[in-house]
Amino acid sequence: MEFLKELWVFLRVRKKLWLAPIIIIMLILGGLLMLAEGSVVAPFIYTLF
Numbered sequence: 305m306e307f308l309k310e311l312w313v314f315l316r317v318r319k320k321l322w323l324a325p326i327i328i329i330m331l332i333l334g335g336l337l338m339l340a341e342g343s344v345v346a347p348f349i350y351t352l353f
Contacts, residue, residue, distance in 0.1 A: 315321050 311327075315324055
Protein backbone atom coordinates (compact mmCIF):
# COMPACT_ATOMS: atom_id res chain seq x y z
CA MET A 305 0.00 0.00 0.00
CA GLU A 306 2.94 2.30 0.66
CA PHE A 307 3.99 1.97 -2.98
CA LEU A 308 0.61 3.20 -4.21
CA LYS A 309 0.72 6.21 -1.89
CA GLU A 310 4.23 7.05 -3.05
CA LEU A 311 3.24 6.67 -6.70
CA TRP A 312 0.22 8.96 -6.22
CA VAL A 313 2.36 11.63 -4.51
CA PHE A 314 4.93 11.40 -7.30
CA LEU A 315 2.27 11.81 -10.00
CA ARG A 316 0.69 14.74 -8.17
CA VAL A 317 3.94 16.59 -7.42
CA ARG A 318 5.40 16.12 -10.91
CA LYS A 319 2.09 17.11 -12.57
CA LYS A 320 1.88 13.75 -14.32
CA LEU A 321 -1.71 12.90 -13.37
CA TRP A 322 -2.44 12.10 -17.02
CA LEU A 323 -0.43 8.90 -16.48
CA ALA A 324 -2.85 7.59 -13.84
CA PRO A 325 -5.51 6.30 -16.29
CA ILE A 326 -2.84 4.60 -18.38
CA ILE A 327 -1.40 2.84 -15.33
CA ILE A 328 -4.86 1.77 -14.15
CA ILE A 329 -5.81 0.33 -17.55
CA MET A 330 -2.52 -1.54 -17.77
CA LEU A 331 -3.09 -3.05 -14.32
CA ILE A 332 -6.64 -4.09 -15.21
CA LEU A 333 -5.54 -5.72 -18.46
CA GLY A 334 -2.67 -7.49 -16.72
CA GLY A 335 -5.00 -8.81 -14.04
CA LEU A 336 -7.46 -9.96 -16.69
CA LEU A 337 -4.75 -11.87 -18.51
CA MET A 338 -3.55 -13.50 -15.30
CA LEU A 339 -7.05 -14.57 -14.30
CA ALA A 340 -7.93 -15.92 -17.74
CA GLU A 341 -4.65 -17.77 -18.21
CA GLY A 342 -6.04 -21.18 -17.34
CA SER A 343 -9.68 -20.68 -18.18
CA VAL A 344 -11.80 -21.51 -21.19
CA VAL A 345 -12.09 -17.86 -22.25
CA ALA A 346 -8.34 -17.45 -22.67
CA PRO A 347 -8.37 -17.86 -26.49
CA PHE A 348 -11.01 -15.15 -26.78
CA ILE A 349 -9.08 -12.71 -24.62
CA TYR A 350 -5.83 -13.32 -26.47
CA THR A 351 -7.51 -12.46 -29.77
CA LEU A 352 -8.10 -8.95 -28.42
CA PHE A 353 -4.38 -8.36 -28.34
